Amino acid sequence: MDLIESLNRQLEKNPDIPDLNSGDTVRVHARIIEVDSKGKERERIQVFHGTVIRVRGKGAGANFTVRRIASHGIGVERTFPIHSPRIAKVEVTRRARVHRGNLYYLRDRRGKAARLKEKRVQ
Amino acid sequence: MLSTRTREGRGQVGKIAAWESTGADWLGSGEFWNDAAGVGWQFHGGSETLKGILGKKVGMTQVFDEQDAAVPVTVIEAGPCWVIQVKTPEQDGYSAVQLGFEKVKPARLTRGQLGHLGQLKKSEQHPQRRVLADVPPLRYLREFRVKVGDLPQEGEQITAAVFDVGDRVDVVGTAKGRGFAGGIKRHNFKRQPKTHGQSDRHRAPGSAGATTGTARVFKGKRMPGRMGGHRVTSQNLEVVLVDPERNLLAVRGPVPGPRNGLVVIKPARKQKASRGGDEDDRSRS
Numbered sequence: 001m002d003l004i005e006s007l008n009r010q011l012e013k014n015p016d017i018p019d020l021n022s023g024d025t026v027r028v029h030a031r032i033i034e035v036d037s038k039g040k041e042r043e044r045i046q047v048f049h050g051t052v053i054r055v056r057g058k059g060a061g062a063n064f065t066v067r068r069i070a071s072h073g074i075g076v077e078r079t080f081p082i083h084s085p086r087i088a089k090v091e092v093t094r095r096a097r098v099h100r101g102n103l104y105y106l107r108d109r110r111g112k113a114a115r116l117k118e119k120r121v122q
Numbered sequence: 123m124l125s126t127r128t129r130e131g132r133g134q135v136g137k138i139a140a141w142e143s144t145g146a147d148w149l150g151s152g153e154f155w156n157d158a159a160g161v162g163w164q165f166h167g168g169s170e171t172l173k174g175i176l177g178k179k180v181g182m183t184q185v186f187d188e189q190d191a192a193v194p195v196t197v198i199e200a201g202p203c204w205v206i207q208v209k210t211p212e213q214d215g216y217s218a219v220q221l222g223f224e225k226v227k228p229a230r231l232t233r234g235q236l237g238h239l240g241q242l243k244k245s246e247q248h249p250q251r252r253v254l255a256d257v258p259p260l261r262y263l264r265e266f267r268v269k270v271g272d273l274p275q276e277g278e279q280i281t282a283a284v285f286d287v288g289d290r291v292d293v294v295g296t297a298k299g300r301g302f303a304g305g306i307k308r309h310n311f312k313r314q315p316k317t318h319g320q321s322d323r324h325r326a327p328g329s330a331g332a333t334t335g336t337a338r339v340f341k342g343k344r345m346p347g348r349m350g351g352h353r354v355t356s357q358n359l360e361v362v363l364v365d366p367e368r369n370l371l372a373v374r375g376p377v378p379g380p381r382n383g384l385v386v387i388k389p390a391r392k393q394k395a396s397r398g399g400d401e402d403d404r405s406r407s
Contacts, residue, residue, distance in 0.1 A: 031190075060183045061192075085190045 017082060017090045020064050023098035023116050024052045028066055028080060029088040045088055048078055051096075051116070053103040067106060069114075075107060095119045172274055173284050174266040174388040175200045176223035177371060179295065181381050185362065185372070193374055195362050198293075198385060200371040203280040204257045206239060208273050209265070219268050221280060222260035223384070231259055238263075240277070252276075262384055283366040290390035292357050295379030299351035309344040354378035358390045 020026065028048040035041055050068025057063055065079045080087055096116035106114050177200035184192045207220040228236060236242055240254025254277040274280075285291065305311035305327035314323050327346065330339045356377055363372035377385055 033190075060185065081192060083186065084192070085186050 017087065018092055020052050020055050020082075020090070020092070021095070021098075022052055022054055022101055022103050023096035023119075024092050025094035025096070026050070026052055026066060027091040027093060028078075029090070030080070031086045031088050050076075050078075051103070051106065053077070053106060054101065067103075069110075073110060172205075172219050172266060172268045172272075172280070174221070174386065175280055175282060175284055175371075176203050176221055176262055176264055177201065177282075177385050177387055178224065179377055179379055179381055179383050179385055180370075182376065187362075193362060194376075195372040195374055196293075196377040197363075198371045198373065198377065198387065199369055200282040200285075200387060201280055201366075201369050204254070204260065205274045205276050205278045205280065206254070206257070206260070206263060208276055210273070217268055217273070218265045219274060220263055220265045222257070222263050224261040225258045226261045228259045230261070235259075264386055266388060281366040282364050282369055282371045285361050285364055285371060285387070287361055287364055289361045290358050290393050291361055291373060291387050292355050292390050293359055293373060293377045294353060294355045294386040294388075295377055295383055297350040297352055297354045297378045298380050300349035302347065303349035304346045305344065308346060308349045311344075357392055 026049070029045050030048055031043055032046050033041060033043050048066055048068065050066040053065050053067045055062070055064045060083055062082045063079050064082060065077055067075060067077045070076045095118070097119045098116060103116075177198040180197040180199050182194060182196050184194050187193050201223065203221040203223045205219055206222045209216060209218040209220065211217055222239060228241060231239070231241075233242070236259065237251065239260055240252050240257055241259055242248070242251055242253075244251045244253055256279070257277055300307065304325055306313060306325050311327060313325055314320060314328070316324055327344075330343055330345070356375070359373040359375055359377070361371065362374050363370065365371075371387065373387075379385060
């Protein structure tokens, strides 16, 4: 397996993605490639702002899921492959103290109940 | 592509015209003759030049392509291989190239194998011995059919560089052995109901046929039995990565056999003529 690992290590060099943990509040800058009516390709960046509710996998196939509350209180979750070239960068705005790896319980909560306690870091 | 070589001393030398019209290149090519010496058909299997390599399955991972889509790939440690023997129609009745792969300790091989690999020194008692200077002791030997013409030299090294990114290849391996498997695993039979009064019938194969009329079970009836452990060819896989320095090759999708299993990689036999439609298949909206 050392060859696979060496391949994976080559992949793991995206300096724009910090170490992510469940409970982090992040702004994911996702590249979106659109084709307009004239058939021209256009690239823009869309920010997905929410809470990381899970980080899974390792190596090339690792991904993380971000949950945010969209308009009208609709919960939206999006899963990003960590090594996807479609991710321009990820900013961590807040880290929270959580007791679980997967924060699925947030799906059943809304408003104040869905808050997470902030982790104090020096 | 049918061979245009003619056989000297033969009467009628022909080609199978039907093959030419269907353009079924992947069937291989050959010559047909019908003369005083008899009727015959000479098959020249394989490619014009040697294009094939032996490798070891390393495992699977994923990479991202130009459209940023994740592509599942199998990484193969391909080569280096050495040409151990070149077979010619004059000597062996057909033309082929024998490749050797994977260095081993000489102690792991028999004297006969070492002799074939050119490892034994020539001496006064053994003036006939052939010596392949740059070839190490090798574990596996496999043959590739190659048309007469551009044959490599014995002792020549073959690396993953024989393939290019985008090539279509067939990968031959030995499937993982599953032991004695039931109909569900072996032939994709359906499971029977778990409830509604069933007992011990959940994974049973069901009826093996009719009683009246046939009164027997037909040959070839799919039943439980040994599964896996046999040769399997994965056809028409796309090469996505070639790294001759590190002897790496990656193909799209899975490949038969366990990790560290021997695989044979050769050009795809049923390659479709490229109509530029390939890009459409993979494009994402």
